[in-house]
Amino acid sequence: MSTLNNKDTFSIAQLGHPILKEHAQAVTDIQSEACKDLISDMMSTVEKAGGVGIAAPQIYKSVRIFIMCSKPNARYPNAPLMKPTAIINPDIIATSTQVEKGWEGCLSVPSMRGFVPRHTEIEVKYYDYQGQQQHAVFTNFIARVFQHEMDHLNGLTFVDRLESMNDLVSESYWYEHIAQHA
Known part of the structure; x- marks a missing residue:
């Protein structure tokens, strides 16, 4: 997992x-300091950016980690509240x-919104921050965030x-004409 060792400024x-078109590599040492540092940096980056999720390739690290951190915010005022969660080496094992x-x-993809089809329910497995395998079923908005990441x-x-x-619409058009109905 040498791709974790070189620090970037963690811009998005x-x-x-090109990194957004790569198939990310599996994480081989979840307990490494590099992995923990990357997760910490991703948590900080997504919080500062006001997102509900972020994937490692978005901060120039081609590894299979993403953060889900749904909460109401300016970008997603109706988002459900969930504890920020590191998702490592995920797999979708069933879909509705x-x-x-x-x-x-x-x-x-700043300043744009897309009307995207997603499964409304997914069954997944992944490793958490402590290296423990997790199994979960996500629905609706949280399932959408998982699939997006x-x-x-x-x-x-x-x-x-x-x-x-x-x-596909501009975010300004979305806020002005669609957001209140979404």
Whole structure:
């Protein structure tokens, strides 16, 4: 996991950067200081950016880690509250047949929102910060966040999931015309 050892300034990679198209590497030593430092840096970065999640490739580290930290904020005023959680080497093991479109933004795609189809329920397994394997079922918004962040580990952004370019709007238009109905 040598990709964790070189410190960056942890700015957020923007759409078009090649790292956002890479398939991230599995974490081999969850208990390493480098892994713990990366998780700490990701927690700080997502908090400062006002996101509900962030993946390691978004801060230029091509490893299979993301943070889910849903809470109401300016970008997602109706987001449910959850404890910030490090998700390491995740796997989606089952999905619902029901798919629903919902509005998403992304720290790597600033000033845009997309109406993205996602499974409404997912069953997952992953390792936590302590290296313990976890098994969970997520629904609705939290399932959406998990799938969005998982996409980053597989070289995708929400733009890759759009069914039509008509499902992409500026964030200012979204706030003015859509947010109050979303």
